């Protein structure tokens with residue numbers, strides 16, 4: 264497998280180019296290495312290569328990597344989260360990217376003693392297989408979250424459908440940015456909503472051009488081992 268360091272340098276160059284094209288600051292774009300397909304050793308290699316954000320989509324994988332790497336990384340939970348699993352991960356996560364229902368928010372709120380930065384997941388493509396709220400549900404959902412003292416909505420997250428031509432995802436990313444801007448403008452105390460978590464291995468350049476602040480990259484950065 265190609266060294267993580269090499270992949271990272273290429274991805275950083277792509278980001279720089281996309282950011283420049285869009286008139287953005289490259290410092291505003293955070294790479295999250297998604298390690299769900301790889302071993303703990305490969306995750307360690309990523310951290311040694313300078314990756315500071317790690318993401319996992321299942322609690323088992325999350326805890327396995329967390330146990331080894333702990334303070335060496337900032338921890339993102341990016342997959343759909345069952346309420347009964349919240350207590351297992353809540354004291355170790357720095358960000359949850361998959362907040363998609365009030366019952367889950369209530370459980371997070373109950374299990375945490377401190378503020379939990381969350382992204383609200385949006386199903387912007389409307390595909391039935393995708394998790395997340397419909398675009399038109401997002402605002403009232405976020406308003407309801409004001410009642411939960413430990414929930415802070417730092418941004419919106421989406422997973423675009425896999426398409427052959429990443430350009431096809433551009434309208435969805437654009438829609439996400441407009442929705443983020445709309446929420447942000449309302450200055451909700453519990454929901455600054457500054458961030459946009461979108462873009463994966465096949466479409467991160469387009470996502471950055473359209474305003475992504477957090478891109479979640481697995482295959483292209485650390486590879487796929489199992």
Ligand SMILES: *Cc1c(COP(=O)(O)O)cnc(C)c1O
Nearest residue numbers: 297320341463464479480481482
């Ligand atoms: C797996 C996964 C990714 C990364 O996917 P790649 O295509 O391998 O980059 C990003 N986000 C989520 C939510 C995932 O589950």
